[in-house]
Amino acid sequence: MDNPGPWGYFTGMEIQADVLIAGGGLNGPALALALARSGLTVAVIDARPATARAEAGFDGRAYALAIASKRLLEGIGVWPRVAAQVQPILKIKTSDGRPGEGPAPFFLTFDADEIEEGPMGFMLEDRFLYAAFLAAMQATEGITLFPGETVVAQEVTAAGVAAKLASGRTLAGRLLVGCDGRGSGVAERAGIKRIGWGYGQTALVTAVHHERDHEGTAYQYFMPSGPLAILPLPGGHQSSIVWSEADAVAAEIQALDDTGYLAALQPRFGGFLGEIALAGERFTYPLSLSLAERFVADRVALVGDAAHGVHPIAGQGLNLGLRDVGALAEVVVDAARRGEDIGSAVPLGEYQRWRRFDATALALGMDAVNRIFSNDNPLLRMGRDLGMGVVNALPGLRRRFIRQAAGLEGELPRLLAGKPL
Numbered sequence: 001m002d003n004p005g006p007w008g009y010f011t012g013m014e015i016q017a018d019v020l021i022a023g024g025g026l027n028g029p030a031l032a033l034a035l036a037r038s039g040l041t042v043a044v045i046d047a048r049p050a051t052a053r054a055e056a057g058f059d060g061r062a063y064a065l066a067i068a069s070k071r072l073l074e075g076i077g078v079w080p081r082v083a084a085q086v087q088p089i090l091k092i093k094t095s096d097g098r099p100g101e102g103p104a105p106f107f108l109t110f111d112a113d114e115i116e117e118g119p120m121g122f123m124l125e126d127r128f129l130y131a132a133f134l135a136a137m138q139a140t141e142g143i144t145l146f147p148g149e150t151v152v153a154q155e156v157t158a159a160g161v162a163a164k165l166a167s168g169r170t171l172a173g174r175l176l177v178g179c180d181g182r183g184s185g186v187a188e189r190a191g192i193k194r195i196g197w198g199y200g201q202t203a204l205v206t207a208v209h210h211e212r213d214h215e216g217t218a219y220q221y222f223m224p225s226g227p228l229a230i231l232p233l234p235g236g237h238q239s240s241i242v243w244s245e246a247d248a249v250a251a252e253i254q255a256l257d258d259t260g261y262l263a264a265l266q267p268r269f270g271g272f273l274g275e276i277a278l279a280g281e282r283f284t285y286p287l288s289l290s291l292a293e294r295f296v297a298d299r300v301a302l303v304g305d306a307a308h309g310v311h312p313i314a315g316q317g318l319n320l321g322l323r324d325v326g327a328l329a330e331v332v333v334d335a336a337r338r339g340e341d342i343g344s345a346v347p348l349g350e351y352q353r354w355r356r357f358d359a360t361a362l363a364l365g366m367d368a369v370n371r372i373f374s375n376d377n378p379l380l381r382m383g384r385d386l387g388m389g390v391v392n393a394l395p396g397l398r399r400r401f402i403r404q405a406a407g408l409e410g411e412l413p414r415l416l417a418g419k420p421l
């Protein structure tokens with residue numbers, strides 16, 4: 001065996017690990033930590049060099065983590081590494097809106113006081129989350145990292161599954177997990193087809209500084225062209241923006257200089273937080289839905305965006321992925337404890353039954369919400385305003401929405417229920 005390098009990975013040899021994970025974005029590291037902390041050995045192969053994201057400065061990209069996701073991060077030892085950098089979400093205000101008009105009359109508010117679990121979620125910047133995953137993986141026995149390496153081929157063998165890397169290395173394991181994002185090569189090579197469609201929308205993502213304190217409130221405005229989310233960041237005076245527009249409009253806005261960009265954002269944003277100024281880099285993401293027809297194949301499982309790339313309308317993409325992580329870790333660790341083959345059809349079938357319906361239903365639900373709200377039809381507009389008013393007036397219904405958004409409904413994997421794996 002070659003000497004491990006400074007990051008704990010090896011060069012030029014065949015490695016045996018229980019689980020091979022293709023993709024070290026966010027779900028890959030979370031799964032690796034859950035498995036390794038339960039005694040399994042894991043190889044994580046990621047196309048990007050580890051430093052590419054770990055050394056990133058503030059760029060405005062952030063996630064809304066549901067309570068259930070926080071519990072999983074606690075269970076895998078990542079939460080203490082990010083706890084000082086999160087912004088609790090204390091309120092969520094949603095409204096129908098039009099540029100320059102401000103919110104519609106029925107402003108739907110969800111308040112953390114209506115559930116017992118405390119804040120409904122937490123905002124966390126991508127750079128802190130990724131750096132914490134990397135540090136935790138480096139500190140955990142049983143995880144071998146292969147940064148800057150790409151999986152180019154895979155094969156089910158008599159003993160298990162093998163993955164070939166672009167560098168020529170071959171890794172062997174009992175289960176191969178595709179955490180390689182929407183364009184999952186693992187899924188494609190396993191013969192898993194995808195369905196999906198574009199929305200003709202692009203998300204403009206940045207951060208703004210604002211004069212007034214956000215007081216932990218997340219805002220979601222449903223504009224005719226697409227939703228605008230204003231998500232609170234630590235300190236009270238910065239928020240992350242995810243702003244969806246039709247592709248051509250988004251391209252025009254992105255091409256503007258900072259002054260022009262701010263002038264386009266201002267009427268959509270409104271004046272409720274006082275003066276605003278750009279505070280982060282400006283990113284664009286084309287929006288699409290991409291669902292794998294199956295989440296498993298022979299000795300293969302798909303997790304996160306590789307299984308389901310969804311519209312970011314409710315900020316649920318990563319939360320859905322972490323539910324997959326909790327479910328797959330649970331069935332695999334339980335199989336290992338029973339002395340069974342962790343890559344066999346039994347645990348994989350259990351995983352697929354657990355996750356496929358839930359993830360697909362949520363993905364299609366978000367798709368429907370986006371279609372209903374990204375629309376200026378006066379009837380639809382009145383209907384949805386009335387709907388918001390009704391939900392607002394009924395505390396029981398509101399509480400269900402809050403618990404749903406916090407990831408507390410449905411059959412939760414142990415790690416998401418705050419229990420040990």
Ligand SMILES: Cc1cc2nc3c(=O)[nH]c(=O)nc-3n(C[C@H](O)[C@H](O)[C@H](O)COP(=O)(O)OP(=O)(O)OC[C@H]3O[C@@H](n4cnc5c(N)ncnc54)[C@H](O)[C@@H]3O)c2cc1C
Nearest residue numbers: 023025026027047064150151180181304305315317318319
């Ligand atoms: C605009 C926008 C805003 C969002 N906001 C939120 C939010 O507020 N809350 C939320 O929960 N989610 C949000 N999401 C969704 C979230 O970003 C994704 O769900 C999440 O990043 C998916 O993580 P992943 O690990 O599955 O995949 P990815 O992050 O896509 O990672 C895949 C990794 O696989 C690697 N890879 C690919 N191919 C190979 C290969 N052949 N070999 C080795 N490595 C490979 C890539 O280098 C990459 O590192 C948002 C998404 C968008 C677009």
